[in-house]
Amino acid sequence: MLNTLEVVTTVVVGVLVGVEFAVAFVMNPILNALPDDSTQLGHAHGGRMLGAVMPFWYIGSLILAAVWAVAGWQNDGSGLVVIAAGLLILSVVMSVLLLVPINNRNKSWTAENRPADWKQQLNRWLRFHYVRVAILIAAFALLVIALV
Template structure:
């Protein structure tokens, strides 16, 4: 049973990392290359779509990691799982404090109502997102290492 939990947790976190990595290094650069109206509309739609999904994914990843740490407490690698869970906590806190407020504003914007500094706000979101991606990649790497 523990092995199944380890595999499911690793896959769930790994797919989350892949999605967030692609947002940072594929999707947003594509959107940034479009004309302003299209770029902003694409980011707003992405903010609505992923903003609805990602809280469950982040919290679910954290819960799975915590359950793995508790269930495997006396097994090798548990310390790595605990550190990974701590990093996932950091990613959730970063999301709530830094990224979600910007996303909540940006997902409501249209070309007619966006603020003059919308690009600066999106660039700020991107910088925080790069940092969050680094944190969840580290958590994923620890989970993979704990499995071996």
């Protein structure tokens, strides 16, 4: 049972990392290469779509890691799982405090009501997102190391 939990947790966090990596290094450059109206509308749609699922994915990943840390406390690598869970907590806190407020504003913008500094706000979101991706990659790497 613990083996299944370890694999499921690693896969769930790994796919989360892949999606967030793709947002940072594939989708955002594509959207930012479009004309302004399309750029902003694409970011708003992405914010609505991913904003609906990511809270569950982040919290679910954190819960899985926490359960693994508790269930496998006596096993080698449990310290790595605890650190990974701490990094996942940091990613959730960072999301709630820094990224979600910008995303909540962005997802309601249209060409008619967006603020003059909308590009600066999206760039600030992206800078925070790069840091969050690095934190998620570190958490995932620790889970992989703990798994093997």
